[in-house]
Amino acid sequence: QEYNSRMIKFAATGQEGTPPVLGMHIFAKKLAERSGNKLKAKVFANGVLGGDVQVLSSLQGGVIEMMVWNAGNMISQEKDFGILDLPFIYQDVGVMDRLLDGDVGKKLTDKLPAHNVIGLAFWEQGFRLLSNNRREVKGLKDMSGLKIRVQQNPLLVDMWSALGTNPTPMGISELYSALETGAVDGQETTAPFMLGSKYYEVQKYITVTRHNYNPQIVLIGKPFWDKLNKDEQALIIDVARETAIEQRKISRDAQTVALDKIRAAGNVVSDVSPAEMENMKQAVKPVIAKYAQTFDPDITTTVFDAVGFKLD
Amino acid sequence: MTIALFSSTLLLMIAIGAPIAYALIITGAALMWQMDLFDGQILAQNIINSVDSFAMIAVPLFILAGEMMNEGGLSRRIIALAQSLVGHRRGGLGFVAIFAGVLLSSLSGSALADAASLSALLLPMMIAAGHNRARAGGLIASSAIIGPIIPPSIGFIVFGVATNLSISKLFLAGIMPGLMIAVALAVTWFFVARNENVAPAPRANLREKGTAFVDSLWALMLPVIIVVGLRFGVVTPTEAAAVAATYALFVSLFVYRELKISDLPALVLRAGKVSAGVMFLVAAAAIPAWMIAIADIPGQIVEMIGPFMESPRLLVFVLMLIIILVGTAMDLTPTILLLGPILVPVVAKAGVDPIYFGVMFMINGAIGLITPPVGTVLNVVCAVGKLDYDELVRGTMPFFLAQLAVLFLLVIFPELVTVPAQWISH
Amino acid sequence: MAHTLKTFYLRLLEWMVIFSLTSILILVTANVFLRYVFNSGIFLSDGMSGLLFAWMTFIGSILVLYDHEHIGVDMLVRRLPVLLRRLCFGLIHIIMIYATWLLLTGSWTQMMINLHVYSPATRLPIAVLYAAGVLFAVASGLFLVTQLALLLTGRLNDADLVVSAGEDEAEADRVATDLGNKTHLTVAKVGSK
Ligand code: NA
């Protein structure tokens, strides 16, 4: 095999210690080992190289080489990726692995070279949970009127409105102090991210809503990709996919560990009964219906069949 | 190597007279070249992404609020109130300057605006009353630099954005140290004024005090709105700035009626241009900052100063000396932009509370505004008060020393910053 | 004719700054108001004010450049003999033109990359943001080239050899002229009102 000396800047906005960033370190280690220290990846966590949107266009412009972020966010490039953000329908990670490593993952990533990036593999961040400072939330009616910070994404804003909350889109950089001071009542993200960004310090009630599942997409910029020879490309794909197996396991363990730590810090952690889960799912059905028709019907059918969801 | 290239390019560019913003862009380009990463997109992305920031919008809004308060008569009434309360003491006008400096700093975000109104309104009175011109100017300059320490503060906004720290926390942590500096200035002035033998102004009677208070009530509401709004999470700093500007506009137009609608376009344009200048600097500084992140200069510094990392106090002490030195020749915003992102990760690693360090940085950077050769506040006081620069520098000396004493007291007892910050925010 | 055009161009830039800052003020204030009075907000408020802010910064920076008011340190240069000052002036302009050129190519590339990428916060293409960078680079680049041409053809006086407002004078002079004529509004008067 022929490997040249290359340095890859690998960026993410997550904190050190969160599952995606742990995956980046594993990737870097494996890549160095397998290429005889020729291909090196340097990890830049915590958004030091910029926000997600900025880093993605740096990949497209050839300034940064690799990144990892929420796969659903690729909706900004290719609308079909929005299907990954549909709420409450993804509950079984085994099914998700099969879909993303199989047909659906391939269909989605095949659309990316046209946008000057290559999708290498799917990792994961886990299930998103709801936290707030107002009251213990055990079901749909407890959510009513809560002011929740959401990502600036129309689908997610619609979803939180459908759940009866008052969604407030806000930049991530202002979130901690907004929670601390009470400008918003709550936020929603995965347990490891609540831990890593210390939101649990300024929140009281956590609800295991598992409302969204966040697969991560590992991207490499096409301008850089085209400079690589076949051996290098094959190795990078191989290492990214091999890392996926380890990273997903780490992420799945991390969810419970993080939740335990948050509970130990004094937060009230509540589960949602299956009946209440069904209530929430029913509440967001119109939103799912609205957005599902904007995605490639082939993908929608495959996904809905696999997870056993019907729009009626 | 990277550090050397960074500082030499920057200094050379500044020395031959390039605007600091362009010097920063060129320094960024030099680093790109050295690291074999040469691409104009890095410039474009960093510049554009740093202006695409909601937190930074607080800058033009606070500048706008400051302009409106100066033009609309709010600042003037605050000074009148201070005078009616403490003007009758020996050296009373000096205490008025300090007291008004504190009040104004809770209204405005910058030392320059405070220096301008204080020296325009109080300096002629102090000189007429028989105070030494240089001492009076020095006191006013020193009182004005409380501006960026007590919230609102454009300095803290820039610092918070550049280092990823909570602006609200920085704001609230700045209140107590700002007041301590005021006390230190008052004590110093007490001794200075004792030697001057200036007859104090007659004591204002209760009716006069009442009138001054009622007259300034509308202006006094503003800091209350800002601090309460931030403390209880009613608003983010950017929103606080918008509310402050809207409130100042309302009071100037409809209550004090010193501002006419027809004055507004010019006023808004001026605020817009001033903040564009500040923002362009912030944006330009993002380029070398990005290259510095890639080269991991904070990591290199941590290794270099290894022994200091063991003792947080000693580390903070050494860093304070460095910032004072940089501050003699550099304005507040560039100092924050250059050193903030490098030093905060370093001190955090050594176990220093970053919010505490942010406050220390701001006090120190603000002191830099009254140290020669480049002291922007000194220049404002000189220009407005028609003073000689060197004379003013000498007049500032006792107050400068008092502020340094406070700074080093806070190095030895960080609790003086962190404990009140806890009280205020909990 | 050329003069009228120039005035029109400058007024246009100025009104764009005024419009942007006023809109930002209204959007952010209205958002706070709506949140507390109607428990709702303007979905696009943050995004739109961010975009306006970016444009305001770039257009404002063009105006600041035209006025030679970008902050700099001219302690050293001011003390140099005229010939050396001319040399520095030329050198700085060449470097600044180069920086502007870099910014132009970078902004252009990014504008093209983001032509069909929509910001969820504004629902507009992200290219609109980078377009501000392109406009800034073109407008300031042309100005810098003109300045350099004037220098080389010997049409600049010694007094025109200003690149930046010395760090000190910029604010101070403005403040002095703004407030100098107001000192008659003494505190005593207000107190006795
Ligand atoms: Na202030």
Ligand code: NA
């Ligand atoms: Na100084």
